[in-house]
Amino acid sequence: MFGTFTRNAEIDSRKRLQCNECRRQTIHTLEAQCVGRWHEEHRFGAIYGWTEFSLYRCGACDEVCFEKKSYFSEQYDNDDDGTIRLIPDEVQYPPPSSADFAFNTEYTPADLNELIEEMLYALAGSKLKLATVALRMVVEFIVNDTKCAGRGLQKKIEDLHTKGHVDEVQLALLHKIREKGNAGAHERIAMSRNEMVAGIGLVNLLLERLYNGPARQADVIKKANHAFKS
Template sequence: MFDSFERRDGPNERKKLQCNSCKRQTIHTLEAQCIGRWQEEFGCGHSADGGVEFSLYRCGACDEVCFETSSWCSEEYDHDDEGNIYLPRTEIQYPPPSSADFAFDTDFTPHDLNELIDEMLYALAGSKLKLATVALRMVVEFIVTDTKCAGRNLMRKIDDLHAKGHVDQNQLALLHKIREKGNAGAHERKAMNRNEMVAGIGLVNLLLEKLYNSPKRQEEIVKKANQAFQSDDDS
């Protein structure tokens, strides 16, 4: 529960957000904003505080409206490159941002993998490149683990994917780039740029087609053909 809740008068801000109508990032104007703040006492002189900003944005290209929350908490602090403490914010956009850049065929892919892909695309569409970088690595790790690639770590499993003939030498090198940059994203908070993310996602799309979708489609086609010809023989 908030200890205070107020409406901000005359907001005059602009922000680049992913527009679900334009299917791209556009400049949005802040039309309205409310701010709720809370504070909690834990005893022994210890307390915590935080808040949430509720913002209504309008796309400058098509007038489509979206809603965003931005929350923070004094217990969830971090340090910048100079060692100064700051409170990172968690921003969530409604409806979730979507992109026209990627069209994944997930008809035959595992549900858990689809959820990872959705979270990765959500982070990328919202320009959360550090989160998207780590999520891309997680997608690759899920694929090599789910397809029973051998190895005690992700590097060895990617090598085994190549040994099994699922990727060529060039694709192998690119998957290792994703692994290395994903490690840097998780441990050093270094993000891929958008072009790198787009290239990596394109490679993942190839893996989905080769390892999941194409084999299952062939299996269904052959099954239907066998049924059709069996029915013809019976008649």
């Protein structure tokens, strides 16, 4: 529960956000903002945090979106010079979307859909390091969910090829996603936006081959069997 909740009267801020109406990133103006703060004392010290509730308006089309940004004293990172920087959890409503990075999740597992949504949100917010790692996690989820054999992601991706789900070119590209995902996690090296969009296209092929295509085929056959029996 917040200890204080106040409205910021003096606001003059703009930021680049994904606009669902424009279907691209545009400059948004901050129109209103409230901040809730909390503080708790414990035996080993105090913890604290705050949440910013912000209303933004797109500068290109006037569409409005809402952003919630939460900070917690125990969720932080260190800059290169050693300065502590709190890492916020950010959520945008409605969730950002784009024609450039979209998945067909018609028949995919709910846990995979949740992971994909988190990755797309990171990408829409230009958090390319997080999106890079998340794309690797999406590939890892798929090979695990489809029971690919092998120890480690490299071997499991190879098994996708062995089973005939990807060709040689797709195999090499999936290894690129794995390698760049590793670099994102361990060295904080992000894919470019173009690389992310290309990787998403490749994963979409996997979703079609392993989930959506077979499920649609099963539906068609089921309906056909029912029709010809009647």
